[in-house]
Amino acid sequence: MVQISELPGTLVTRNSEQDQWVKGVVGKICGVNGDRFPGSQPVSFGVRDLDKLELQDFWVCEKSDGMRVLLFVNTLPSKEQLVYIIDRHNAYRQLDGFVFPHHMNPSAMLGNTIVDGELVIDTDPKTRKNTMRFLAFDCLVVDNENVMTKNLEKRYGRLKDFFHRPYAKMMRDYPHMAASQPFHIKVKDVRPSYHVGTVFTEDIPALQHGNDGLIYTCVTTPYVTATDPNIIKWKPPSENSIDFKLVLRFPPSSRQPNVPDFEAMPFFALHVFCGDDRGVPKYEPFDELYVEEQEWETLKQTGEQIDDRIVEVHWDSSRPGWRMMRFRDDKPNGNFKAVVHNIMQSIEEGVEKEGLLARSAAIREAWKARHGEPPGPSARPTKPVGHPAPAPHPAVAAVAARPPPPSVVGGEMRYGPLGPSKWSKVAGPLVFAGLNR
Numbered sequence: 288m289v290q291i292s293e294l295p296g297t298l299v300t301r302n303s304e305q306d307q308w309v310k311g312v313v314g315k316i317c318g319v320n321g322d323r324f325p326g327s328q329p330v331s332f333g334v335r336d337l338d339k340l341e342l343q344d345f346w347v348c349e350k351s352d353g354m355r356v357l358l359f360v361n362t363l364p365s366k367e368q369l370v371y372i373i374d375r376h377n378a379y380r381q382l383d384g385f386v387f388p389h390h391m392n393p394s395a396m397l398g399n400t401i402v403d404g405e406l407v408i409d410t411d412p413k414t415r416k417n418t419m420r421f422l423a424f425d426c427l428v429v430d431n432e433n434v435m436t437k438n439l440e441k442r443y444g445r446l447k448d449f450f451h452r453p454y455a456k457m458m459r460d461y462p463h464m465a466a467s468q469p470f471h472i473k474v475k476d477v478r479p480s481y482h483v484g485t486v487f488t489e490d491i492p493a494l495q496h497g498n499d500g501l502i503y504t505c506v507t508t509p510y511v512t513a514t515d516p517n518i519i520k521w522k523p524p525s526e527n528s529i530d531f532k533l534v535l536r537f538p539p540s541s542r543q544p545n546v547p548d549f550e551a552m553p554f555f556a557l558h559v560f561c562g563d564d565r566g567v568p569k570y571e572p573f574d575e576l577y578v579e580e581q582e583w584e585t586l587k588q589t590g591e592q593i594d595d596r597i598v599e600v601h602w603d604s605s606r607p608g609w610r611m612m613r614f615r616d617d618k619p620n621g622n623f624k625a626v627v628h629n630i631m632q633s634i635e636e637g638v639e640k641e642g643l644l645a646r647s648a649a650i651r652e653a654w655k656a657r658h659g660e661p662p663g664p665s666a667r668p669t670k671p672v673g674h675p676a677p678a679p680h681p682a683v684a685a686v687a688a689r690p691p692p693p694s695v696v697g698g699e700m701r702y703g704p705l706g707p708s709k710w711s712k713v714a715g716p717l718v719f720a721g722l723n724r
Contacts, residue, residue: 296380352497353407481651524637
């Protein structure tokens with residue numbers, strides 16, 4: 288499958304006045320420190336999580352093999368919209384071509400909105416044409432309202448009804464606008480966790496981009512801007528991966544013992560991330576990467592920097608040893624030390640696909656019991672939650688909102704107009720494609 292080589296948009300220079308301004312805006316509307324990536328991070332799936340799926344409502348969807356970004360729609364008091372994507376380095380790129388209308392008044396603009404998702408490259412199986420798409424699956428802020436304290440069902444509803452549906456209608460009415468947009472936007476379909484078999488047999492085979500496993504997300508919990516134990520990433524145990532920093536150590540020259548022999552094959556050290564010390568990442572040696580001589584020759588021929596890069600590895604039990612999968616330049620650091628130990632536990636105690644399928648019946652019965660539904664096989668259709676339907680599937684019926692944390696007064700965070708931006712690229716007529724700009 289085709290991978291994204293470079294993110295779209297114009298990079299906002301780090302620590303510039305614009306960078307500080309836009310990060311301050313995001314920090315204010317999210318209620319977090321604007322200097323760090325505000326998105327959530329999943330944990331790895333282990334056998335213990337089968338019980339968790341039975342005890343709580345989770346939605347499941349395929350995990351796309353793409354690039355994680357947040358989409359930030361910044362609507363100024365002047366009604367101009369600045370649109371950015373935010374990567375995991377917390378770098379901002381400003382985008383041109385997008386207009387997001389308001390859900391109640393298509394001639395007005397959607398207010399400040401932050402959407403979570405993943406950029407992928409879809410390849411049409413017939414034409415082989417590549418199309419970049421943003422697959423949205425959650426949101427933090429919609430139309431100036433911080434929705435992070437709401438449960439996933441409510442956030443997903445805002446994502447579809449307030450953000451995507453007005454945009455999709457505009458694109459149907461004015462299809463020529465797609466030519467000026469750097470990517471297409473789609474909301475990812477999700478299913479109740481007990482329909483994981485349908486994800487394997489229908490959803491994943493229909494993909495036009497790579498798949499990297501499954502994502503389970505708890506329906507009843509809020510959005511967390513850090514590692515969230517209620518978002519669980521599943522992969523077959525043999526495919527569970529860890530991100531380390533690759534550090535090359537060359538042997539001494541036979542002629543000059545104090546000089547490295549750069550013609551020799553180095554020792555491939557894997558260093559684990561141990562956090563920041565006053566903004567400086569700390570690493571310590573963890574293990575060795577197994578690299579064959581031919582692989583080393585191939586790496587050298589690329590002409591790329593190899594040393595001091597984040598590398599994704601998996602455990603090869605046939606060696607045994609760690610084997611390289613790919614470089615992860617999209618990640619600022621490797622997995623944190625504690626996360627590495629959790630992933631290793633998941634590798635050791637991992638659940639195969641058959642284990643997920645075997646537990647589905649018990650998960651379904653527990654779900655139905657919580658919602659007061661009769662036991663036994665469901666006669667209702669198993670369309671994804673995101674699929675258009677006359678009525679929502681009963682499996683995703685409304686649940687009580689999780690109580691807000693003590694620091695949030697009233698359970699909701701709302702913000703008034705923000706200051707104008709000097710970096711607006713909006714120009715031209717006040718009305719475009721039927722929208723007031």
